[in-house]
Amino acid sequence: MSIHESNGSPQSLKNASKIKFEERRESLTFLGLSLPAILAILIVVFLPIIWLSSLSFYNAAGELSMENYARIYESALYRRTFVVTFQISIAVTLICVLLGYPLCYWLTKLPDRTASILMIFVLVPFWTSILVRTYAWLVLLQRNGIINSSLMSLGIIDEPLQLAHNLTGSIIGMVHVMLPFLVLPLYATMRSIDTDLVRAAVGLGSSPREAFWRVFFPMSRPGLFAGIVLVFILSLGFYVTPALMGGGRVQMLAQRIESTITIYSNWGAASALGVVLLLLALVMIWLMHRVFGLDKLFMR
Amino acid sequence: MFANKSQTIDISNLCKSYGSVNALDDVSLNISAGEFLTLLGPSGSGKTTLLMALAGFVRPDGGSIRFGDREMITTPPHKRGLGMVFQSYALFPFMTVAENVAYPLKIRGVSKSDQKIRAERALETVELGGYGNRRINQLSGGQKQRVALARAMVFEPQIILMDEPLSALDKKLREHMQIELKALHQKLDATIVYVTHDQREALTMSDRIAVVNHGRIEQVETPERLYRQPHSFFVADFIGESISLPVTVAKGTAQLGERVLKSDLPIALGSGGHRLVVRPELLEVTPGDVPETANDLSGYVHDIIYQGDSVLVIVQHDSVGQINVRVPANRAGQIGLPSKGERIGLALHPEDTIIVPEHIS
Amino acid sequence: MEQVGQRKIDGMWLTVVGFAVLFFLILPTLIVIPISFGGGDFLEFPPNSFSLRWYESYFSSIEWMSATKISLIVAVMTTAIATPLGALCAYGLHCSTPRIRNTAQAFVIMPLVVPVILTAVGVFSLYAKLGLNYTLTGIVIAHTAIALPFVIVTVMSGLQNYDFDQELAARSLGASRAFALWTITVPQVKFSIQTGAFLAFVTSLDEVVISMLVSGGENATITRRMFNSMRDHLDPTIAAISTCLIAVSIGALICVRFLGSRGEVNE
Numbered sequence: 001m002s003i004h005e006s007n008g009s010p011q012s013l014k015n016a017s018k019i020k021f022e023e024r025r026e027s028l029t030f031l032g033l034s035l036p037a038i039l040a041i042l043i044v045v046f047l048p049i050i051w052l053s054s055l056s057f058y059n060a061a062g063e064l065s066m067e068n069y070a071r072i073y074e075s076a077l078y079r080r081t082f083v084v085t086f087q088i089s090i091a092v093t094l095i096c097v098l099l100g101y102p103l104c105y106w107l108t109k110l111p112d113r114t115a116s117i118l119m120i121f122v123l124v125p126f127w128t129s130i131l132v133r134t135y136a137w138l139v140l141l142q143r144n145g146i147i148n149s150s151l152m153s154l155g156i157i158d159e160p161l162q163l164a165h166n167l168t169g170s171i172i173g174m175v176h177v178m179l180p181f182l183v184l185p186l187y188a189t190m191r192s193i194d195t196d197l198v199r200a201a202v203g204l205g206s207s208p209r210e211a212f213w214r215v216f217f218p219m220s221r222p223g224l225f226a227g228i229v230l231v232f233i234l235s236l237g238f239y240v241t242p243a244l245m246g247g248g249r250v251q252m253l254a255q256r257i258e259s260t261i262t263i264y265s266n267w268g269a270a271s272a273l274g275v276v277l278l279l280l281a282l283v284m285i286w287l288m289h290r291v292f293g294l295d296k297l298f299m300r
Numbered sequence: 301m302f303a304n305k306s307q308t309i310d311i312s313n314l315c316k317s318y319g320s321v322n323a324l325d326d327v328s329l330n331i332s333a334g335e336f337l338t339l340l341g342p343s344g345s346g347k348t349t350l351l352m353a354l355a356g357f358v359r360p361d362g363g364s365i366r367f368g369d370r371e372m373i374t375t376p377p378h379k380r381g382l383g384m385v386f387q388s389y390a391l392f393p394f395m396t397v398a399e400n401v402a403y404p405l406k407i408r409g410v411s412k413s414d415q416k417i418r419a420e421r422a423l424e425t426v427e428l429g430g431y432g433n434r435r436i437n438q439l440s441g442g443q444k445q446r447v448a449l450a451r452a453m454v455f456e457p458q459i460i461l462m463d464e465p466l467s468a469l470d471k472k473l474r475e476h477m478q479i480e481l482k483a484l485h486q487k488l489d490a491t492i493v494y495v496t497h498d499q500r501e502a503l504t505m506s507d508r509i510a511v512v513n514h515g516r517i518e519q520v521e522t523p524e525r526l527y528r529q530p531h532s533f534f535v536a537d538f539i540g541e542s543i544s545l546p547v548t549v550a551k552g553t554a555q556l557g558e559r560v561l562k563s564d565l566p567i568a569l570g571s572g573g574h575r576l577v578v579r580p581e582l583l584e585v586t587p588g589d590v591p592e593t594a595n596d597l598s599g600y601v602h603d604i605i606y607q608g609d610s611v612l613v614i615v616q617h618d619s620v621g622q623i624n625v626r627v628p629a630n631r632a633g634q635i636g637l638p639s640k641g642e643r644i645g646l647a648l649h650p651e652d653t654i655i656v657p658e659h660i661s
Numbered sequence: 662m663e664q665v666g667q668r669k670i671d672g673m674w675l676t677v678v679g680f681a682v683l684f685f686l687i688l689p690t691l692i693v694i695p696i697s698f699g700g701g702d703f704l705e706f707p708p709n710s711f712s713l714r715w716y717e718s719y720f721s722s723i724e725w726m727s728a729t730k731i732s733l734i735v736a737v738m739t740t741a742i743a744t745p746l747g748a749l750c751a752y753g754l755h756c757s758t759p760r761i762r763n764t765a766q767a768f769v770i771m772p773l774v775v776p777v778i779l780t781a782v783g784v785f786s787l788y789a790k791l792g793l794n795y796t797l798t799g800i801v802i803a804h805t806a807i808a809l810p811f812v813i814v815t816v817m818s819g820l821q822n823y824d825f826d827q828e829l830a831a832r833s834l835g836a837s838r839a840f841a842l843w844t845i846t847v848p849q850v851k852f853s854i855q856t857g858a859f860l861a862f863v864t865s866l867d868e869v870v871i872s873m874l875v876s877g878g879e880n881a882t883i884t885r886r887m888f889n890s891m892r893d894h895l896d897p898t899i900a901a902i903s904t905c906l907i908a909v910s911i912g913a914l915i916c917v918r919f920l921g922s923r924g925e926v927n928e
Contacts, residue, residue, distance in 0.1 A: 013362020014313050015373045022374045023359050027761075033753030034765060037746040037809050044806030045772045048783025099682045106679035121683040125690045127910055129867040131887050132903040136689035138895055139696060176689060179682075208671070237776020240869050244891050254778040254870075261782060262874075274779045285774055355833055377832045378841075390830035394848050404834040451834065461833075 049278070056272035068272035078256070078273070085253040088167070088242070089235035092174045093182075096231050099175070100182040101224065105216075108190040119187070126180040134241050137173045138164055165247025173241040181234060182227035189223025229288045233281045253277050305489045306334040307368040307458040309354065314363030316349060316515075323349040324360060325515035331493065336485050338494045338502040341512035342538070350512065351461055351495045356380050367459060382459040383452030383490075387467060389444045391436045397423070397447050398432030404455040422454040423447075425484070442473045449481075453488060462494045466501065478504045499539045503527065511535050518660055528652075531568040532660040536577040544575040545620050547655060554655045557619060562594050563653035570657025577654040580626035585613065586645040587638060595648040599623065601638045611637060615646060694907070697900035715901035724886065725902065731876070732866060732883040735797065739804040739865040744858040746805070747812025748850075752842065754813075755820045766817070773810050777870045780807065785874040795877045803875055804865040811864055812857035819853025820846075852917075859917045863910055 059067040072078045107115045125133060140147055141163035148160040163169055193216065201211040239254035246252075251259075253273060260270040309331040316324040323346045331337045339347040352358035354365060356377035365372045372380055383404075391400050401419040410418070423429055426446035431439075439447065445465060452460055466474045466481075482505045485492055496502055502509045503523040510520040511534070519531045530536035533544065547554045547561065554561045556576055567574070599617040611632045613625040625646060627637070638644045697715050699708030719725050750769075754762045772780065784803045785794065793799030823846065831841035847854070872882040883902065890896055 013315055014364050015371075016362035018374050019359055019362065027757065030753040030757045031761075034750040034757070035753075037750035037813060038765065038768070040746065040802070040806045041769060041772055041809055044784060044787070044803055045775065045780050048787040049775065049779055052779070052783050052786060099685070102675060102678045103682040106675045109675075118683060121687045124911075125686050127863060127914065128690050129884070129903070129906050129910070131867070131869060131884055131891070132693060132906055133689055135887075135891055135895075135899050135903055136692050138891065139900075140689060140692065142895065176686065179686060233774055233776075237778055239778045240888070244888070254776060257778055257782060258874075261785075267786070270782065274782065277776055278779060281774060281776060355829075357829055357833075376837075377829070378835050378837050380833075381835070382833060384830065384833035386826045386830055388824055388826050390824060390826035392827055392831075392845055403831065403836075407835040407840065451830075455835070 049274075052267075052271045053275045053278070054271075055267050056275050058268060060268065068268045071269060072272055072276065078269075081251055081253055081256045081273075082276075084251065085236060088171060088174070088250070088252060089232055091171055092178055092235045093228055093232045095171070095175045096179050096182045097224070097228065100179055100186060100227065104183055104187045104190050104220075107187060108193075108195075122180050122183050122187075125176070126184070130177055130240050133176060134173050134244050137169070137176065137245065141169055141172065164245060166249050167246070169245040169247070170242045170250045170252075173245040174235060174238060177238075177241055178231045178235060181230045185226040185230065186220065186223040189226075190220050193219045225291065226288065229284050233284050236280055237277055305456075305458055306491045308333045308366075309459065309491060309493070310364070310366040311350075311354075312364045314350070314353060314360050314365065316353065316358060316360045322346075322515040324353065324363075327363070327515070327517055329510060329517060329520065331491060334489065334491055336482070336492045336494065336505060336507045338496060338506040338509045339512055340496060340499060340502040340509050340538070342497055345512045346515035347495050347497075347512040348463060349515075351463055351493060354459075354493060355382065355384055355461055380459075381457055382461055383455070383457040385445075385448045385452045385460070385462040385465045387464045389448040389465075389468075391444055391447055391451075393436045395436070396432065397428070397434045397436065397439070400436065400447055401432075401451045401454050403451065408455060418454055419450075422450040425453075425487070426450045441469055442477065445469060445477065449484070453490070457490060459491045459493070460488070462492065464496055465494075467496070467498070474501070475504075481505060503539070511538065513538075528654075529565055530577070530654060530656055532570060533575050533577070533656045533658050534660075536575075536654060536656050540579055541581075541624075541626070542577045542579050543622075543624060544577050547574050547576045549574045549655065559594070561653055561655070562650040563655055564650045565654060567655045568657055568660070570660050572658030574655055574657050577656055578623065578648060579652070579654075580612065580624040581610075581628075582648070582652040583623070583625045584647040584649070585625055585627060585635065585638070586647055587635070588643070588645065595650065595653055596645055597623065597648070598643060598645045601640050601642050601644060604637060604640065613638070613644075615644065690907075693900045693903040696897065697904040699897065699900075715897045718898045719901045719905070722898070725883070725898070727879065728881050728883040728886045729902075729905075731797070731800075731880055735800050735804060735882060736862050736865040738801045739808050740858050740862040742801070743805045743808040743812050743861040744854065747809045747857055747861070748816045748854050750809070751813045751816035751820060752846075755817060769810050769813050771810075772807055773814075777807075781871040781874045784871060788875055794875055795880055797880050800872065800876045800880065800882065803871050804868060807868070807871065808861035808864045811860035812854075815857040815860060816850060816853045819850040819856075823849055855917045859913050862913055866906070866909065 056068050057064055057066070059065040107118060110118070139145060142148075143160045143162075143164075145163075147163060148157075151157045152160065163172070197219075198211050198216050201215045202208055206214060237254050238252065239258065242250050242252045243255050243258075246255075254277075257270050257273045257277070260266050260273065309329075311327060311329045311331075314324050314327040315322075325346075327346075327350060339350055341347040349358055353360050356372070356375060360373070363373065367380070367382075392403070395403070398416070398419050401422055402415040405415045405418055420429065420432060423431060426449050428443060428446050428450065431443070431447075436444065436447070445468075448465065452462075466477050469477060478501055485505075494502075494505065503526075506523055508520055508522055509526050511518045511526070513534050519526060519535050521529070526535065527540055530539065536542060537544065545556060547556050549555075549567060552567060554563065554567060554574060554576065561576065597615075597617055597620075599615040601613060602616040602622065603614040605612040605614070609629055611627045611629060613627060615623045615625060617623055623646065627635075695708055698711050698713070700710030700712035700714065701708065754765050754769075757765070784799075788794040788799050788803075791799075793802070827849070828841045828846050831845040832838060836844065867884065868882075869884045869888055872885045873888055876882045876885050883906075887899055887902065890899060
């Protein structure tokens with residue numbers, strides 16, 4: 001009848017090796033299922049980038065050197081590219097926050113159904129090709145486009161403004177592309193905030209403004225930060241819109257990398273620029289990960 | 301009877317650790333063919349890990365699991381031939397009730413027409429005849445539970461495992477299902493291993509109960525003996541209502557303070573001192589002041605709480621503190637209840653005097 | 662009193678800004694549709710007359726048609742390869758130990774945040790060695806790799822919401838792991854898989870930067886041709902093509918939603 005025989009901690013476990021073998025076999029099977037996809041990503045995305053990065057440490061003569069990086073530092077052209085890239089990215093991020101935060105806050109205050117219908121207005125552009133949207137902006141902002149003609153007919157301006165093919169155009173187009181990347185994580189975070197807390201704060205005597213800044217805003221910060229990091233990273237390496245809207249006057253990092261290769265075939269310089277860009281992106285992501293966890297980046 | 305279809309389960313030296321936590325600490329347990337055995341323990345005690353190891357979903361670090369005379373330790377779950385009922389029921393929501401129940405038959409290559417007949421028969425067994433075409437989301441919690449049961453037994457497995465299958469039901473339905481499950485077990489020729497944290501449920505249904513704590517089996521006993529003769533303080537405390545008082549044990553006799561207690565029950569050995577376990581319903585109330593001799597205590601009535609089927613009398617004892625006494629309602633009527641502040645005697649009979657060690661050795 | 666008035670002004674201000682931003686988001690997206698039906702010789706908005714001339718110019722151009730065909734072939738092939746590979750990978754990772762899962766997940770998410778120009782240049786240089794530039798195979802492989810993360814992330818989140826006990830139940834009832842996966846799990850994460858497939862399709866169809874470097878010649882994708890054309894001048898034909906692209910994307914989205922909601926009825 002007595003069942004439990006406690007003979008201390010058994011030194012050698014029965015069947016342990018057989019079980020271990022099965023366990024290994026099983027985890028290898030799972031690995032096998034995941035491997036094709038992981039290999040594809042590894043070979044197509046990671047290995048070329050690593051190889052490319054290694055190129056940046058060789059000079060034209062094929063010797064190991066930091067020449068490429070030194071040139072980036074010394075060359076006014078490259079320095080200018082970095083400055084422009086940062087200026088544009090910061091401007092775009094700032095405008096996205098100024099437009100996106102009130103939008104999300106407004107949507108949060110609306111009834112669920114209304115808000116989810118209005119979210120379609122954010123999602124449709126999100127799923128529309130960047131080329132299509134950039135094309136639309138080119139049409140809208142051209143010399144005799146609708147913006148200029150309406151401004152003129154309203155008598156605000158006398159002659160058409162130069163809106164496309166310059167910095168203004170690039171920024172307008174980029175903001176339009178980036179805004180959903182800020183809105184989606186921010187809106188998700190705001191939706192999950194308990195509005196009772198804000199009401200409680202008002203009930204306890206704070207003015208609505210105080211309640212907003214003391215309670216609601218701090219709680220929306222993780223989403224805001226995720227959006228900002230996402231927009232900033234994507235802006236740093238953005239190619240299509242500035243290439244088309246900038247009209248050759250605006251050269252951001254991505255375009256500089258592309259032209260350095262396709263026009264000048266200077267792989268060393270291009271890859272050094274690429275390494276710097278990659279490091280910038282990784283630092284931002286690492287920062288994001290440290291503060292909020294990586295999964296927050298993709299909570300849409 | 302059919303020729304001994306149900307199987308024995310022999311577990312020996314089963315170990316499983318997650319990091320530094322021992323989920324299963326050298327567990328050995330023999331379950332007889334056709335037995336209804338319950339693994340009872342608090343959450344995190346390892347009872348579910350043990351069940352999952354039986355099912356093949358948890359890989360132990362070592363040990364042996366035998367069904368009949370076949371070693372199962374590395375057999376994949378689908379070749380173990382057991383039926384399992386999950387806590388969440390785990391019904392397939394995109395299939396009808398009948399398709400759910402027929403799923404194990406389909407796998408076993410049973411013909412379409414036989415599938416239909418046997419699924420319907422299984423549904424009738426759980427009193428859901430005619431529900432075959434329903435969708436899962438059209439069922440109530442109790443009905444889902446029955447479908448899960450029908451699905452686990454339709455292919456006549458020799459062993460059925462159940463992981464807290466009634467925990468999602470409300471109290472009334474749960475108690476009803478307990479009786480039904482017990483009756484069903486008698487109809488089925490299967491060994492049932494049942495996991496629960498509800499001691500009442502375990503007492504109601506089981507042939508034997510294995511009390512699990514910290515990855516070890518503290519005691520395996522029939523419900524009655526487990527209740528009357530717990531081997532450890534954990535078992536005594538976990539099963540039934542009780543209060544406990546520290547006692548000293550020397551040479552096979554226990555002392556409460558100065559007093560030598562009379563007990564007809566064997567005192568189990570263990571570590572960490574001993575405790576006297578007093579179950580409120582096993583104490584006898586005697587009116588008036590009585591001399592404090594042997595197992596008898598006396599004290600003032602502190603409070604009387606009417607609880608419908610019984611009355612709880614809270615007695616303040618001079619030295620050991622509060623002692624609860626439960627008097628069945630009809631008996632309370634016969635003897636007449638004491639009033640607050642009155643001094644009464646409490647008799648603890650030697651056959652009910654439970655003395656257990658703090659920890660099993 | 663004063664506070665209530667202030668709150669009203671705040672609310673109105675917010676509503677105006679909210680609508681303005683939504684307008685800013687949606688208008689440029691939809692404006693290409695009326696433009697594409699314009700009858701004049703130049704881009705006009707609002708158009709003065711209605712015509713299908715730009716669609717005619719699109720559908721009668723051999724170059725545009727071939728690019729469209731290439732893009733559709735690439736998108737379909739990418740979807741066909743990335744969806745099963747990604748779904749299997751998601752399942753494999755879901756069943757792995759947390760440590761392997763987290764590491765692999767971080768790895769899989771990376772391509773989504775690596776600047777696409779770097780991926781493009783990297784692929785271009787790799788293909789230069791392998792002779793895969795300007796080939797259909799090359800574009801499909803590249804697009805598959807960048808579409809995979811979308812499929813994996815979507816299917817993994819689908820698996821997280823799925824009651825995995827069901828697969829265990831199926832296995833305890835006698836189904837092998839593969840059979841349980843196919844008959845019980847797959848039907849229930851179907852919606853995630855379809856969403857993943859949709860994302861793969863749209864990612865490939867709309868991809869510009871890699872296509873620009875890696876596709877070309879007779880295997881140029883429509884995005885490459887559009888990009889080059891937009892660099893030169895504003896051809897209204899592009900409006901017609903854009904409208905078609907929007908229609909295909911929204912059509913695919915509706916397809917997924919429709920199939921998905923049919924699957925959800927059972928839930």
